[in-house]
Amino acid sequence: MAILSLQSVSKSFGALKVSDSVSFEVQPGEALGIIGPNGAGKSTLFNLITGNIAPDQGKVLLDGRDVTRLPPMERVRAGIGRSFQIPQPFVHLSVYENLLVAARFGGEVGAAEAPGFCMDILAQTGLAAVAEKPSGGLPLLQRKRLELARAMATKPRVILLDEIAGGLTDAECGELIATIKAIHAEGTAIIWIEHVLHALTSVVGRLMVLNFGRMLMIGAPDQVMASPEVREIYLGIEA
């Protein structure tokens, strides 16, 4: 059974239809990439999946269970983790403390188990050396790693990554990709919105293209990027 399923999900802001009858499924352990021009409705789709925005029509199912009316925190606890386009840590807390909050409240990890659980995630996401540092002062790659780590601390079965590779150097991007691949290899399903195409296609097995809120195409990355319609949309910005 699909871990996540969207069924004809639509959302308008006034006259602007930002999600237009979008339907797709993600299988357990799958990695799906989402691309599309600015304003295509990619982040809105994530907000519909996480419950930050309610759809006008359609359903969101997690493991076959209708979660369309569940508030965001309950969806986190049900297994939907998320990293944000603009990192949003508690800046006055240390890296470790940020994870602790995510693990205790999002992952429902018990007090006794939480320290070890968080240390494992710090190691997995390459943050062990900065565990005690205030998260507000971290350089960009480590802030991105912390976004990943906070999402992982909620014990997700599907993790949503929103433009996590943006703004990094090639070398930093390579490091982040290695961490994302390791997370994926452990069985966490991934849905990843990204403008840095080479990063995306090095991880995902399928690619979906959104344009004006509609799903234009979904399939193998090579096949999707070979489509004349997609190439036209991406002309000039292909990475």
Ligand SMILES: Nc1ncnc2c1ncn2[C@@H]1O[C@H](COP(=O)(O)OP(=O)(O)OP(=O)(O)O)[C@@H](O)[C@H]1O
């Ligand atoms: N809360 C809101 N109220 C009104 N309009 C909104 C709201 N959120 C998003 N929009 C509009 O919906 C459209 C889609 O926005 P969205 O952020 O989903 O696009 P996107 O594909 O993620 O773009 P980008 O690649 O720039 O992040 C945009 O025109 C945006 O201005």
